[in-house]
Amino acid sequence: MKREIPLVITFVVxxxxxLDYFFKIGIGTLSLATVSMEIQNWTLIIAAFALxxxxxxxxxxxxxxxxLKRPGWYNSLALIITxxxxxxxxxxxxxxxxxxxxxxxxxxxxxxxxxxxxxxFYITSAAYRAFRARNVDATIxxxxxxxxxxxxxxxxxxxxxxxxxxxxxxxxYPNMAGQRGIIIGAAVGALSLGLRILIGLERxxxxxx
Amino acid sequence: MxxxxxxxxxxxxxxxxxxxxxxxLPLLVPIxxxxxxxxxxxxxxxxxxxxxxxxxxVVSFDYSPSSYSEQHPQAxxxxxxxxxxxxxxxxxxxxxxxxxxMAEEILRTIDTHGKEYGKDFxxxxxxxxxxxxxxAFAADIHKTFPVDYRKNxxxxxxxxxxxxxxxxxxxxxxxxxxxxxxxxxxxxIQGPYKVPFAAGLVAISVPIxxxxxxxGQMFGLxxxxxxxxxxxxLLNMKGKGSIGMDAISxxxxxxxxxxxxxxxxxxxxxxxxAK
Amino acid sequence: MYQGRGFILVVFVVLSGAIFYxxxxxxxxxxxxxxxLAGVSAIEEAVGRATELGRPxxxxxxxxxxxxxxxxxxxxxxxxxxxxxxxxxKYDTRIIVGIRIPEVLPIAEEIVRSAFAAEGKxxxxxxxxxxxxxxxxxxxxxxVMGIMERERPGATFLIGGxxxxxxxxxxxxxxxxxxxxxxTANLHQIQFFVAACDYTLLGEEMFxxxxxxxxxxxxxAIIAGQDFGKIIAIFLIVAGTxxxxxxxxxxxxxxxxx
Numbered sequence: 123m124k125r126e127i128p129l130v131i132t133f134v135v136x137x138x139x140x141l142d143y144f145f146k147i148g149i150g151t152l153s154l155a156t157v158s159m160e161i162q163n164w165t166l167i168i169a170a171f172a173l174x175x176x177x178x179x180x181x182x183x184x185x186x187x188x189x190l191k192r193p194g195w196y197n198s199l200a201l202i203i204t205x206x207x208x209x210x211x212x213x214x215x216x217x218x219x220x221x222x223x224x225x226x227x228x229x230x231x232x233x234x235x236x237x238x239x240x241x242x243f244y245i246t247s248a249a250y251r252a253f254r255a256r257n258v259d260a261t262i263x264x265x266x267x268x269x270x271x272x273x274x275x276x277x278x279x280x281x282x283x284x285x286x287x288x289x290x291x292x293x294x295y296p297n298m299a300g301q302r303g304i305i306i307g308a309a310v311g312a313l314s315l316g317l318r319i320l321i322g323l324e325r326x327x328x329x330x331x
Numbered sequence: 332m333x334x335x336x337x338x339x340x341x342x343x344x345x346x347x348x349x350x351x352x353x354x355x356l357p358l359l360v361p362i363x364x365x366x367x368x369x370x371x372x373x374x375x376x377x378x379x380x381x382x383x384x385x386x387x388x389v390v391s392f393d394y395s396p397s398s399y400s401e402q403h404p405q406a407x408x409x410x411x412x413x414x415x416x417x418x419x420x421x422x423x424x425x426x427x428x429x430x431x432x433m434a435e436e437i438l439r440t441i442d443t444h445g446k447e448y449g450k451d452f453x454x455x456x457x458x459x460x461x462x463x464x465x466x467a468f469a470a471d472i473h474k475t476f477p478v479d480y481r482k483n484x485x486x487x488x489x490x491x492x493x494x495x496x497x498x499x500x501x502x503x504x505x506x507x508x509x510x511x512x513x514x515x516x517x518x519x520i521q522g523p524y525k526v527p528f529a530a531g532l533v534a535i536s537v538p539i540x541x542x543x544x545x546x547g548q549m550f551g552l553x554x555x556x557x558x559x560x561x562x563x564x565l566l567n568m569k570g571k572g573s574i575g576m577d578a579i580s581x582x583x584x585x586x587x588x589x590x591x592x593x594x595x596x597x598x599x600x601x602x603x604x605a606k
Numbered sequence: 607m608y609q610g611r612g613f614i615l616v617v618f619v620v621l622s623g624a625i626f627y628x629x630x631x632x633x634x635x636x637x638x639x640x641x642x643l644a645g646v647s648a649i650e651e652a653v654g655r656a657t658e659l660g661r662p663x664x665x666x667x668x669x670x671x672x673x674x675x676x677x678x679x680x681x682x683x684x685x686x687x688x689x690x691x692x693x694x695x696k697y698d699t700r701i702i703v704g705i706r707i708p709e710v711l712p713i714a715e716e717i718v719r720s721a722f723a724a725e726g727k728x729x730x731x732x733x734x735x736x737x738x739x740x741x742x743x744x745x746x747x748x749x750v751m752g753i754m755e756r757e758r759p760g761a762t763f764l765i766g767g768x769x770x771x772x773x774x775x776x777x778x779x780x781x782x783x784x785x786x787x788x789x790t791a792n793l794h795q796i797q798f799f800v801a802a803c804d805y806t807l808l809g810e811e812m813f814x815x816x817x818x819x820x821x822x823x824x825x826x827a828i829i830a831g832q833d834f835g836k837i838i839a840i841f842l843i844v845a846g847t848x849x850x851x852x853x854x855x856x857x858x859x860x861x862x863x864x
Binding site: 162230249264271279301302 | 341350366367369396397432435460463481538539576580584585586587590594597598
Binding site for chain 3: 395509511514538539
């Protein structure tokens with residue numbers, strides 16, 4: 123029963139959502155759209171509970187780090203302190219309060235943006251390593267990357283004024299054609315996986331048999 | 332180890348150092364490289380310019396601090412344009428939970444050109460649920476947001492008296508960093524209600540969003556920081572987008588230079604090996 | 607029926623029909639042949655490498671949730687996690703899983719726990735190795751990169767829905783010399799994985815991996831059924847192009863808006 127009940131729920135919920143996407147079905151005041159909306163609301167509630175579980179997981183692991191004085195335990199301490207402060211201020215004073223805004227714009231925004239900006243460094247090192255004219259295919263990739271990068275920066279136009287036009291052509295045609303091929307394949311693959319889950323053929327998300 | 336082999340295996344920290352220097356320099360000493368305006372950005376500007384008085388524009392803040400440096404200048408530019416236009420009503424909304432904080436930051440610092448909160452613009456805040464929430468918002472704004480972000484009942488805001496659903500919206504602009512974003516808006520609001528739709532995007536997601544432009548589901552887009560810089564140029568304002576453009580150019584030069592070095596070294600090395 | 611969804615319904619029914627037809631064929635013994643995927647064969651190699659080096663495996667199932675259009679990628683990642691965890695348990699190799707979406711946490715915990723149980727090594731399962739890191743995208747990214755730097759894994763698996771963090775993970779993994787297997791259907795990230803990882807499962811390949819592992823003829827049949835979907839897509843592209851070329855776009859629009 124431990125496996126059958128989730129499989130039945132998956133099937134019933136899946137069929138309701140699919141039918142609701144295509145058809146307007148209703149009996150009296152009860153419509154399929156209402157049921158579907160209600161199910162989707164439940165997912166939000168379940169997600170909220172899951173967040174609680176996740177917080178417990180986080181606290182368990184990091185309090186153990188502090189208790190056992192594992193290497194870098196002070197990072198775990200910083201995490202727990204900031205988590206408690208942000209939660210407390212957010213719950214008691216709201217996210218529009220000056221104190222919350224101070225922590226948010228003073229700490230979270232710059233730290234988050236800094237991590238994102240690391241991407242520029244990683245792109246440079248990956249490009250340096252990957253774009254090498256090893257064979258014909260790699261050379262085509264290299265030349266295309268070169269032109270597209272030039273076309274995306276104002277300096278490209280100073281070198282050759284038509285670079286943005288060539289870039290646009292490359293992006294709109296060869297690039298788009300390849301992308302659509304992958305999109306179609308992935309969409310069909312996702313649909314097939316969805317069917318496998320719906321009819322209970324794919325149940326690895328429930329753990330091993 | 333020969334010079335070519337060394338150039339083939341430059342320590343990544345040296346690569347990072349060069350990039351850091353070349354990004355920082357133009358930020359400290361801006362050069363002001365010329366910039367052509369893409370038709371996609373201009374389309375948004377022109378559309379807003381032609382909006383008649385009384386039009387309702389929804390600006391959706393669907394990004395978080397991580398893409399702040401790339402997308403906040405887009406939002407600032409568009410909001411500046413909308414505030415400058417007399418008679419335009421603006422609804423700020425968010426389907427990303429951190430969006431309202433971005434919206435409030437703009438509202439605190441922007442020149443409203445005499446526009447008043449509640450009469451000319453409102454901030455409804457965030458609603459959870461992603462695509463489902465978008466669908467609910469489009470069907471009934473008042474039911475989805477009984478109160479605004481500042482805790483005023485929506486029925487107490489004069490501007491909202493006649494704005495009930497997506498049918499009353501003249502233009503939708505999403506500053507979208509990911510999901511929910513363009514595909515969800517296209518499915519839930521643009522498609523069913525035929526609301527003209529444009530977006531500001533992080534540069535990396537522009538190629539996958541182009542099909543929405545080609546199909547006409549979107550009429551305009553701002554691509555990353557460059558899009559923001561272009562919009563600022565159209566508005567004749569000097570914002571963070573314009574300041575960042577030189578840094579972007581320089582960073583591209585560094586990447587291209589390292590690719591060139593690697594390839595020259597690779598070919599020279601191969602030639603040497605073949606002898 | 608809602609306007610604009612009739613055509614999608616037809617495609618959905620035809621494609622599902624093709625898949626069910628292939629399942630019926632498989633049940634009568636006609637099992638289709640699946641070509642080998644380099645990324646799939648490399649999964650065992652990666653676990654083996656981590657075992658030889660005496661280092662752990664780091665697995666990230668991406669940052670997408672369980673619902674919406676990206677949900678399928680997370681399910682595919684969890685399917686692969688089950689196989690990787692079981693292989694790791696077999697070789698007594700530690701597996702660390704970094705989670706961003708809270709709903710995925712209990713599922714990933716159960717998958718890893720039951721994989722160790724299935725190998726009769728429940729005592730080797732460490733619940734602290736399936737870790738929720740943060741819901742914030744870049745806090746999660748920092749968490750995974752930190753784990754990679756500290757634990758120096760022998761192999762990393764980056765499979766699921768990834769966005770800007772993809773290249774960060776792949777580059778850090780590369781810098782520590784881990785064998786990296788990646789997979790995503792997020793188009794704008796595929797190139798980063800291809801550039802920085804050893805093997806990449808491209809789009810639909812990621813969804814097909816479960817069928818490869820199980821050896822189940824019915825699952826294989828479903829993969830073969832997918833090909834029919836692609837044939838439909840090719841047919842529609844050609845038809846649409848012809849209609850557009852001859853100025854008959856109104857017919858295409860009428861079909862799409864049905």
